[in-house]
Amino acid sequence: MAEKPARPRLTRAMSRRSMLAGAAAAGVTVPVVAAGLGTAAAAPETARPARAGVTRRITVYAEEIGGGLFGYGLSPGTATVPGPILEIWEGDTLEIDLVNNTDRRLSIHPHGVDYDVDSDGSPLNASFNEPGQRRKYIWKTRAPYQKDGRWMPGSAGYWHYHDHAMGGDHGTDGLRAGLYGALVVRREGDLLPKRQYTVVFNGMTINNRVAPDIPVIEANLGERVEFIAIGHGDFFHTFHLHAHRWADNRTGMLSGPDDPTQVIDNRDLNPGDSFGFQVIAGEGVGPGVWMYHCHVQFHSDGGMAGVWLIRNADGSMPEGAQETLDRYHQHHHAMQEPQQLEQQQPGTTHEGH
């Protein structure tokens, strides 16, 4: 990869987690990002806050981070693609001071939560930051509630946030450049995962990268792991995870053994969509290296494929796993059939390794 231009602070913090649930009202605790090959966050030490309806305040910095990329970060100079995972409990309010350290107009627009027109993040509502500007966005949430004798939906869900103002009315330039991240609203009683990953199918990339330049994510056998999948851009996609499955509902788990929800391991992931689920890493299938990829054939062939290293329960490398990682890093070379390689035109493979 020596020939490639340096890409500072990219998806290193693919699952950089901002577990706001237990943070003090005026601040935020960011767990240390785990070292090593992977990008998994440390386990959250936080628990359910004693009181519901807390107001949490954070400052988010939008910055240009090289290579044509822009990102959000929780302190100056730490912006990443995707941005930090923002987590709150249903009932909480999140007040965001967005600081625009770039020379482009931009904003932060959330999905799933409540916000008034001033916090819409859209040019339509004149809700954005000019270059250099600081602006407050307020996101509120609620539990399911009754209205006219019916239960109206609450805010809990695997949502996301993104720019809605850089490039036209809909943030097309900002999204292309990486201004997006995951927003998790948990319901009282929800389980916290040991690790979590944000996987954004953006254009023909995963988190603005393509194989084999997508950082390896990892966990230990038996850990509860959370995936948050988000779609952006102009193309349709399907997210497939090998050797694990989930229920197609709010949590990915069943409400009971007779829950009729369809269980899936492949799901549409189109622009503006998001979903999430928890799985037990390697349960029933063992440790090793598992692919997650877009199942649209020319997308996966084009590099929309990442790998998940599941180590042994004690953190050691499973037999053969290093060889598999090596094959991944030689993606489009070692894994292809010889006859296919011969047919390929120069320049159609991923260079640089």
Place this chain on the structure above:
Amino acid sequence: MAEKPARPRLTRAMSRRSMLAGAAAAGVTVPVVAAGLGTAAAAPETARPARAGVTRRITVYAEEIGGGLFGYGLSPGTATVPGPILEIWEGDTLEIDLVNNTDRRLSIHPHGVDYDVDSDGSPLNASFNEPGQRRKYIWKTRAPYQKDGRWMPGSAGYWHYHDHAMGGDHGTDGLRAGLYGALVVRREGDLLPKRQYTVVFNGMTINNRVAPDIPVIEANLGERVEFIAIGHGDFFHTFHLHAHRWADNRTGMLSGPDDPTQVIDNRDLNPGDSFGFQVIAGEGVGPGVWMYHCHVQFHSDGGMAGVWLIRNADGSMPEGAQETLDRYHQHHHAMQEPQQLEQQQPGTTHEGH
């Protein structure tokens, strides 16, 4: 918009509602369409009919309405794009006399309800109207029922109807020209909304229009409002509504506080698909102007974006709302960043205002 050719009777009746539930068996009551900026229908005054299983009879007129458009209407000279919302209760039968006042072959094909081969509306079953012809189509519905010890699905749902015979075997010309509309089958106990809107993502348009030429829809703060979303054409889409969310199920509401259904504010809306939901206008977020748009970036940038004006509860204009509407009507001008405007090529923006 003075330079534009006149477009008669287009989406004026975007939510033109034909609430058949309480109509006499031999006719149909069409509420007066609300005046003003918006296209919201008057509140239905109807209630659940005393008896289930009523047969209702209507006449539908297919007509050419100028500008290359064709529409369905409930009386001669009143065809619109989309056509009128047809509503019945689960258990009812709807008999439609379709009058083809055009010079093209066409039909009416429903989703979700029961019909025999003569009412299929397809050339395959020789079920269509020749130019000038009148033909009967019969749609039946039923409640969920047991079979082999299982519960089989009933007909209740947010469905749609469309031409299946103009242009080839699948109505491609008819659909492109506007021959489509919403079909709502309600279950006993379902709530009736105060307002309802049909939003059809058809090709690269919303109801065969693009921004800022999409009529503003509107409601008052706190009203129960129903969206019926339908997809048609050749492209994939995702429907996103700002500041409101719904459950991804039959009604958009939860069956209880522990219902595991995913709550969403963005959903795939691909050809032949439909879904619907009810929200409380502005609840928790306040009045103002909210966007609904395709979240595929080049589709929204291309004009697949409409606005929903939520007035104050007393019907007055919220502060700043007129300015926001003005920005919408200057779409692709005022809302864009100056540097973007400079980069644009002549002719790529929407003209005429």
Place this chain on the structure above:
Amino acid sequence: MAEKPARPRLTRAMSRRSMLAGAAAAGVTVPVVAAGLGTAAAAPETARPARAGVTRRITVYAEEIGGGLFGYGLSPGTATVPGPILEIWEGDTLEIDLVNNTDRRLSIHPHGVDYDVDSDGSPLNASFNEPGQRRKYIWKTRAPYQKDGRWMPGSAGYWHYHDHAMGGDHGTDGLRAGLYGALVVRREGDLLPKRQYTVVFNGMTINNRVAPDIPVIEANLGERVEFIAIGHGDFFHTFHLHAHRWADNRTGMLSGPDDPTQVIDNRDLNPGDSFGFQVIAGEGVGPGVWMYHCHVQFHSDGGMAGVWLIRNADGSMPEGAQETLDRYHQHHHAMQEPQQLEQQQPGTTHEGH
């Protein structure tokens, strides 16, 4: 069709069924494929095995079958496109000896079930068959189970299997050539259908065929029929079935009359996705010929449309059905409007009949 090159052993066995549930542990019973126009399998005579957790062993043969097609079969010389429907009960293990009788590298990769890295079927895990090679793949399943106080999903579902190694890392060549099939994992208590069909939207084809060259599927009025729909390739699709509907969940049926699941008759069917459902043939709508097709207009116009013949309950032909089948077989000729035919360019219609 005289001008067309012969296509041996294609989708003749569209619903060729390998009901493994009652098969001996060391073998498999393949019901006789029904004769006639259709491709429906005989009714399964099998019942729930007395014990759960049985290990079943089969040999699958991957073969080239002419016309550029490759298929899977349960004995030498019987490969089909799609491959045989593989069925097991939740809790069972399926051991597959895959024999590669082709000169290309290939594998078999399942969705929904448990497998270790050796059975992944991917080049990433060096899990594939070289030409001429025999290799074992082991698929395990489980019922829903509790973990951390939650119900984790079981394996029951309408899944699928496919090549993951012919042509690059993701089996793109193998999928294009027909190396795919349905995998059904049933839960104790699930109903067995009388007939079942595999419908794979692969590229711009249905089971690698286009209208009118798609075999007619058939059933008798009132029979319980199962559709297994699978998506592959590079394009997005929507599956629409005329005059029948299903619940959008694991089984297509409701868990009770108040089940909030949306009922649909059109569903996204994108690469890697699958779903299934059971309907009662012609119930409420009568016998006749019903279309199933991709609802993307230029896909259905391009030939992604098949027909389902529902005979009378006694197996006789319904009135008018033969004429309808004749129209289908003259697809794009008899069903089109005269004015459309005149506008068509030479070569844009399907030739050869």
